[in-house]
Amino acid sequence: xxxxxxxxxxxxxxxxxxxxxxxxxxxxxxxxxxxxxxxxxxxxxxxxxxxxxxxxxxxxxxxxxxxxxxxxxxxxxxxxxxxxxxxxxxxxxxxxxxxxxxxxxxxxxxxxxxxxxxxxxxxxxxxxxxxxxxxxxxxxxxxxxxxxxxxxxxxxxxxxxxxxxxxxxxxxxxxxxxxxxxxxxxxxxxxxxxxxxxxxxxxxxxxxxxxxxxxxxxx
Amino acid sequence: xxxxxxxxxxxxxxxxxxxxxxxxxxxxxxxxxxxxxxxxxxxxxxxxxxxxxxxxxxxxxxxxxxxxxxxxxxxxxxxxxxxxxxxxxxxxxxxxxxxxxxxxxxxxxxxxxxxxxxxxxxxxxxxxxxxxxxxxxxxxxxxxxxxxxxxxxxxxxxxxxxxxxxxxxxxxxxxxxxxxxxxxxxxxxxxxxxxxxxxxxxxxxxxxxxxxxxxxxxxxxxxxxxxxxxxxxxxxxxxxxxxxxxxx
Numbered sequence: 001x002x003x004x005x006x007x008x009x010x011x012x013x014x015x016x017x018x019x020x021x022x023x024x025x026x027x028x029x030x031x032x033x034x035x036x037x038x039x040x041x042x043x044x045x046x047x048x049x050x051x052x053x054x055x056x057x058x059x060x061x062x063x064x065x066x067x068x069x070x071x072x073x074x075x076x077x078x079x080x081x082x083x084x085x086x087x088x089x090x091x092x093x094x095x096x097x098x099x100x101x102x103x104x105x106x107x108x109x110x111x112x113x114x115x116x117x118x119x120x121x122x123x124x125x126x127x128x129x130x131x132x133x134x135x136x137x138x139x140x141x142x143x144x145x146x147x148x149x150x151x152x153x154x155x156x157x158x159x160x161x162x163x164x165x166x167x168x169x170x171x172x173x174x175x176x177x178x179x180x181x182x183x184x185x186x187x188x189x190x191x192x193x194x195x196x197x198x199x200x201x202x203x204x205x206x207x208x209x210x211x212x213x214x215x216x217x218x219x
Numbered sequence: 220x221x222x223x224x225x226x227x228x229x230x231x232x233x234x235x236x237x238x239x240x241x242x243x244x245x246x247x248x249x250x251x252x253x254x255x256x257x258x259x260x261x262x263x264x265x266x267x268x269x270x271x272x273x274x275x276x277x278x279x280x281x282x283x284x285x286x287x288x289x290x291x292x293x294x295x296x297x298x299x300x301x302x303x304x305x306x307x308x309x310x311x312x313x314x315x316x317x318x319x320x321x322x323x324x325x326x327x328x329x330x331x332x333x334x335x336x337x338x339x340x341x342x343x344x345x346x347x348x349x350x351x352x353x354x355x356x357x358x359x360x361x362x363x364x365x366x367x368x369x370x371x372x373x374x375x376x377x378x379x380x381x382x383x384x385x386x387x388x389x390x391x392x393x394x395x396x397x398x399x400x401x402x403x404x405x406x407x408x409x410x411x412x413x414x415x416x417x418x419x420x421x422x423x424x425x426x427x428x429x430x431x432x433x434x435x436x437x438x439x440x441x442x443x444x445x446x447x448x449x450x451x452x453x454x455x456x457x458x459x460x461x462x463x464x465x466x467x
Contacts, residue, residue, distance in 0.1 A: 120313035127269055127307040128327035128379060129299065138326060142317045218317050218359045 009181050009190050016174035017197050019091070020163045023173070024201075027098040027159060032152075034099065035106025042111065053107070060104030066165055069097040073169045090171045098159070105155055113148035114140070146216045153209035157202050164198075174198070220247045221280075222383055222414055223268060228277035230263060237263050238274065239438040245383075248412045252425035252446070255435035256461060261418045264435070265385050268416070269305050270298060281305070282382070303331075306376030310388040312368040314360040314375070320347065321356040324375050331379070339378075346374040350404050366397030370404055384408065386417040390424075402428075422465055426450050434458045 041053035060068070073093045076086035088096070117140055125135040145152075166173045178194035181187075223245040230238040237260040245251055253261045266272045268279060268286075276290040281301040285293055292298060315323050324343040333339065347353050350370040360368055369389055376384060386405070390398040402424050408415060409428050419425055425432050426446050433443040434453075442449060442458045450466070453459045 118311075118313070120309060120311055121315065123271055123307075124309065124313035124315070126271065127302065127305070128375070129303050130327060130330055134330050138330070139315055143315075146317065216317075218361065 006189070006193070009193060012177040013174055013181075013190065013193060013197065016172060016177040017201070019166070019171065019173040020160070021201070023091070023095055023098065023163050023166065024156075024160055026095050027102055028156060030099040031102035032106050034103035036110050038103055038107035039110040039114065042107065043114070057104045057107055060101050061108070065097070065101050065162060066168055068101055069094055069165055069169050072097045090169055091166075094166055094169055094171055098162070102155070102159060106152070109148050109151045109155060110144060112151070113144035116147045117143050142216075146218075149209065149213050149216060153206070153213070156205055156209070160201050160205060161198065221245065222247050222282055223416070224278075224280040225264070225268070226278040226280070228264070228267060228274050228279065230260075230267060230272060230274045237438050238267070240277070241435075241438075241440055243433060243440060243443065245414070245416060247382075247414055249431055250409045250413075250415045250429045251417065251431045251433060252429035253416065253418045253433045253435060254420070254422070254425055254461075254465075255441075258437075259435040260438040261435045262387050265387050265416060265418050269302055269307055269385060271307075303379065304381060305383045305385055306379055306381035307385045307387065308369070308372050308376055308389050310391050312360070312365075312372045312392075314368055314372060316360050319357050319359055320352065320363070320371050323360065323371060324378050327375075328378050333379070343374075343378060346377050347371075349407075350374045351400075364397060365393045366400045369393065369401045373401075373404055373408075383414045383416065386415065386419070388418055388420065390419070390421055420465075422450075422462075434461065436461065 038053050038057060041049045042057065044050045044053070072088070073090060076088070076093075077083045079086065121139055121143070122135060125139050130138065163173060164175045167175045167179070170176075174194055174197060178190040181190035221244050225241055225243050228238050228241045229236065237258075239260075241260075241264055253265065255261050263272055267274050268281075270286065270292075273292070274287060274290065278288045279286045280288075282304055284297065284301060286298060286301050287293065293301070315326070318326060321340075321343055324346065325339050328334065328339045328342070329336065334342070344353065344356070347356055350373060352367060352370055352374070355363065355367065355371075360371065363371065373384075373389075389405070390401050393401065398421065402421065405415070405417070405424070406428055417424070417429065429446050431443065432446045432449045434441050434449065434455075434457075436457050442453060442455050449458070450462065453462055
């Protein structure tokens, strides 16, 4: 097992890892704000909005992500009439699936964070004349993020690993290239390499979140 | 001059009526203590004045303007202006834990653009000096004692330059040895003729500092008057019984 062989394995796998990282970044950037909007919708006094958000969260959390990905990639185009307009690029479709799914999880995390905030915080903001927007952005959300950070970190690490589901909708990512090499060369080495690459990615992510948590810490 | 006028205010939580037609007037420069047993509605009354609770009927007039008239609230902008005339200090301080002491004081005036950053900063330093916490400007609330937190809360309320300060049991969450420092600050404010309404269990403070005491029981004002009179020769049986239980 030469170093040269490992290098030839690594090249496509690292390219695949780029797809993994790209999907992760897109999914996290889009699903966190979307999740927060869902939380607000779920807490809204407008009943249909709140009902929609709750149902959405229930469906997204209650069915497998893999099923959702398959549905978006292969199910949507089969719909009558509108189906032909819903043939999406595989990567785009998968990214959409991840965003929609993870938004539901983040919504639940944020909901927990909001519940943890004492109503005295809202009252203090009220008597000091802060409006709703100022109260949310300056008082509530910073405290909510601090409470939610460990759960967000956890969910983000799960997201890195879940990108392997791209394999199922035939988007060539890290795991895809590993599997191809295993079949071709009849060696399990690529699996080890893939594992190490995933570990490195989650390690970096853990450090980033540790850093963010330190920044949000207060006495 | 009357600054707050409460007329026949009623308020229920579900089926329980907690305010059963309260009327009272508070004049400028008065220090009014509201005393009474738990559940008498005194906190609810105080909170209604700054719209932390919405009343069901009656009127509350702030500085000649109706916050709520016959159960109908003024327009949001007017409500906001009336609330801005009042400051409030809570039993549990309600400081913002993610902001430093200084930021706790400065956030609201900065949001309201009450002056330049430098002016606001100067003011916050002066007020912290006043409550004896100048050295704690950069601390977070979590590092302060209860008495210190409450003094910060008072300074924070003063930052908005209120005409009236409302205190909702400001010393009830404090250890006895820490109540002194908070009462001291409140006494100084009283000396400076700040109009204050204080819901309190602190009979000593009510007796010595307030210029008027109101005794509430079961959602009603039972008796009101000068503290000397109310404490030494109460007229009603309920007041007598309460004072007997609470005055040592």
